[in-house]
Amino acid sequence: MVSRIRPLLLQRDAADLYDAATAFIRIYQFRNRDHALRHGLTVVQAYTLDILLSSGGQSLTGLALALRLDKSTTSRVISGMTQHGLVEWSRPAHDRRAKLIVASPEGRRRYGRLRRAILRDNARLLATYPPPARQAAISILRELVHRATGASRAPSAASREARRTRTQRS
């Protein structure tokens, strides 16, 4: 069916991508976690604020989809963040079951500081690249994200939903 000649090189690149991506993820994940903790946020809280700030506000269900978490987990996350004064919410007039969740000033401040710290790190990381190489790196990451989003879903309902929401958020 498919060429017997194709594989070897592709196989090797696929393996290299796996190893590189794994390492990348682990490094950045831990780095981001350290940064978040230093600024008094957990990783999930930072993601939540990211989503709230870039979208201007979300329902709990929308948030759960964007975070790819269960509604129940999301509900508890928001409850914790409300207690810590990181988010605020109100009942939209047109649907009194729903919550409209937004970042509080304090949440905005903390996320802003966190983001700036990470950006400083990234700038240091990129500083010695020539700009075209920098942009190449970024656009390749974007491309991989794009492909992975479109392609490899062995779609649980959750993932399908998540994709839909994420797409319309951007």
Added chain:
Amino acid sequence: MVSRIRPLLLQRDAADLYDAATAFIRIYQFRNRDHALRHGLTVVQAYTLDILLSSGGQSLTGLALALRLDKSTTSRVISGMTQHGLVEWSRPAHDRRAKLIVASPEGRRRYGRLRRAILRDNARLLATYPPPARQAAISILRELVHRATGASRAPSAASREARRTRTQRS
């Protein structure tokens, strides 16, 4: 200390890298988790097997360092994996406190299947790139990992800080 002219361009690229990396991490993380679960492993178990197989065996402390987990967590992970027949361990003759932990045949099998599944995914992802672009993507990822590893390690200071901050957080 550094130039005031510190280019706007760099700022922008740093921000772009942040967004792209964040998206990349989230996508791959969830994809890997789905894959792992489908093959009867958790993410941590998959990483553990990866480390054990590529190193040929580890002490618990070494594993904890590689996984960046606390010894206690690692101990419990290994205990679970032992019960599930994914790893085996022995007491090295020269130190009867220590554990030498290795992957069991079953662990090897499952990890192998998981890895092959992910590689198939990656191959599909890369298939339509021309090989030089593929390799560029990979080497950029590697380079970023390399830089992040060499650079931003202030691990003890970072963790200490993080701990302190977390503690004083109400």
Added chain:
DNA sequence: TTGTTTAGTTGTCAATGGCAACTATCTTGG
């Protein structure tokens, strides 16, 4: 109006992860 669907919450369970306190085994300075 009466189902039905939708938005969130709560109960329960398991896994993840950290810190502190503990046991058992080396290792070293006298």
Added chain:
DNA sequence: CCAAGATAGTTGCCATTGACAACTAAACAA
């Protein structure tokens, strides 16, 4: 050799993450 310290792992306790199921309340549809 031996007491003191360092190391390797384990366990107790706690908080968070995460899923699933059962639930309440509000909105919607026939």
